[in-house]
Amino acid sequence: MASVRFACVLLLLLAAACTTTAPVSEPDDGGFTAKNRGAEFEGDPAPSPHLSAEGTALTGEERNAAAMLLYELSQATSDEGRAEVIEKLVKLGPRFLAFLRAVDDPAINLDVAYVISRIEQSAGVEVRKPDAAPEGRSPASPPDTPRRTDPPRRRGAGGNEGLEDTPHYLDDPGEFDREQVEKLFAARLTNARQALARGDNEGAIRIAQAALTLLPDTRLRPDFEDLILQARAQGQASTLIAGTLSLDPGYVHYAKRERGAEFAAPLKVKCYLKNVSLKTLVLTLSDGPGRESVVELNVRYEQLDYQGNSMATEGRVLLPVAQQGEITLAPNESYEISVELSSLNSLDVDGAVKYALGHITAKAALRVFGAHEAEGAPLILRPIHFPARTAKVFPSEFNLEAARERPLQAISEAISRNLPQDLFMASQLIEKKHLRAAGELLLGEDLETCALGLQKARMKAMSTLTGAGAAFDAKKWRAWWAENKFRY
Numbered sequence: 001m002a003s004v005r006f007a008c009v010l011l012l013l014l015a016a017a018c019t020t021t022a023p024v025s026e027p028d029d030g031g032f033t034a035k036n037r038g039a040e041f042e043g044d045p046a047p048s049p050h051l052s053a054e055g056t057a058l059t060g061e062e063r064n065a066a067a068m069l070l071y072e073l074s075q076a077t078s079d080e081g082r083a084e085v086i087e088k089l090v091k092l093g094p095r096f097l098a099f100l101r102a103v104d105d106p107a108i109n110l111d112v113a114y115v116i117s118r119i120e121q122s123a124g125v126e127v128r129k130p131d132a133a134p135e136g137r138s139p140a141s142p143p144d145t146p147r148r149t150d151p152p153r154r155r156g157a158g159g160n161e162g163l164e165d166t167p168h169y170l171d172d173p174g175e176f177d178r179e180q181v182e183k184l185f186a187a188r189l190t191n192a193r194q195a196l197a198r199g200d201n202e203g204a205i206r207i208a209q210a211a212l213t214l215l216p217d218t219r220l221r222p223d224f225e226d227l228i229l230q231a232r233a234q235g236q237a238s239t240l241i242a243g244t245l246s247l248d249p250g251y252v253h254y255a256k257r258e259r260g261a262e263f264a265a266p267l268k269v270k271c272y273l274k275n276v277s278l279k280t281l282v283l284t285l286s287d288g289p290g291r292e293s294v295v296e297l298n299v300r301y302e303q304l305d306y307q308g309n310s311m312a313t314e315g316r317v318l319l320p321v322a323q324q325g326e327i328t329l330a331p332n333e334s335y336e337i338s339v340e341l342s343s344l345n346s347l348d349v350d351g352a353v354k355y356a357l358g359h360i361t362a363k364a365a366l367r368v369f370g371a372h373e374a375e376g377a378p379l380i381l382r383p384i385h386f387p388a389r390t391a392k393v394f395p396s397e398f399n400l401e402a403a404r405e406r407p408l409q410a411i412s413e414a415i416s417r418n419l420p421q422d423l424f425m426a427s428q429l430i431e432k433k434h435l436r437a438a439g440e441l442l443l444g445e446d447l448e449t450c451a452l453g454l455q456k457a458r459m460k461a462m463s464t465l466t467g468a469g470a471a472f473d474a475k476k477w478r479a480w481w482a483e484n485k486f487r488y
């Protein structure tokens with residue numbers, strides 16, 4: 001029995017010895033880290049294959065945010081917008097260099113190269129060969145990846161080695177792939193021409209000058225220089241003369257219902273010029289027959305009816321300026337040029353025959369015959385463009401004068417006489433202050449019981465006046481009006 005007790009005590013002592021551990025010392029900084037590591041953990045840990053060139057992995061959100069900035073850069077249309085996006089990209093810092101170097105978009109390659117240079121210079125980034133991996137590790141990139149060499153070393157103060165301020169790339173002068181660079185510059189030339197076409201003169205000049213700075217001996221230098229001259233000339237013109245346009249009256253009607261008929265009264269196109277420069281300018285309006293200034297109208301003529309049918313034609317109308325001689329504009333002085341549009345026969349000779357509502361949208365440009373400064377120095381002015389304006393054209397049988405004076409009465413008479421097209425045309429004359437009264441007429445209790453054509457005309461008129469309910473039926477219109485009529 002004593003031997004059994006001895007064996008039990010011995011087993012208990014052995015178990016206690018096995019479960020007893022050495023005391024764990026807390027690290028000085030309070031972190032939960034082991035003081036000693038096994039031999040297999042000696043040395044620095046192997047980097048993740050997904051790390052950036054600077055050693056910190058980019059998250060998916062960071063990549064998406066950087067990609068969105070690059071998209072904004074490609075869509076920027078002004079110098080201020082582009083500069084703002086570039087500054088945001090520079091602020092991303094060295095961690096994004098590998099991501100930015102992988103960008104291959106001809107439209108923004110030069111800007112991205114500028115961003116990379118800014119980041120490297122501000123952060124003092126040392127660029128290492130991609131295949132110069134630490135001993136015992138495989139290269140981070142395949143052998144055919146374009147590489148950059150280590151920056152040249154120089155002796156600093158005290159004999160210490162330092163880095164050159166500007167990184168050195170593998171390609172020395174004359175060793176780069178010129179054909180690829182010329183292709184990139186051809187794309188940038190296209191971007192500059194597009195900017196010039198949309199009126200962004202400063203943007204076109206900036207693109208061209210950046211290209212010539214990067215490669216002064218490019219084969220496209222003459223094209224870039226010509227573009228810079230064009231952009232400067234256009235920019236000068238836009239800063240000398242400003243203009244606005246009006247169509248008077250805003251409503252016209254044909255004189256009679258026959259093919260080729262003219263308007264009962266001409267539509268006057270009034271161009272207002274203003275000298276916005278600091279110099280006195282002299283404009284030559286006419287120098288004899290065939291040597292006149294010309295107003296060029298780009299007109300869209302659309303004909304509409306109450307059922308929603310539409311037929312549109314577009315064309316150009318040239319109107320010579322009747323004023324003779326020269327006009328002198330002092331700084332901030334204005335001048336009015338008026339020309340008459342008697343008909344739209346050049347666009348639609350049958351327009352007067354159709355019982356439809358005509359809608360004119362006109363964009364104008366004034367081509368001045370000649371211009372010079374008060375001292376006699378000649379000026380090259382590009383066409384002076386004016387914003388678009390609209391006017392409406394009514395058939396000869398429609399009583400336009402009475403409808404303009406009393407549009408609500410004209411709508412009421414059209415409903416009582418079951419004239420859907422007249423109702424639709426009269427509704428175009430409703431002013432904003434009378435919109436609620438017009439809605440009460442058009443969406444009255446008899447809307448669902450009136451003739452189908454008249455019902456369509458009433459709903460089409462309300463849709464035109466409010467911009468809502470294009471697909472509403474009579475029941476939905478009544479419900480919508482009950483909820484929204486007090487907004488008008």
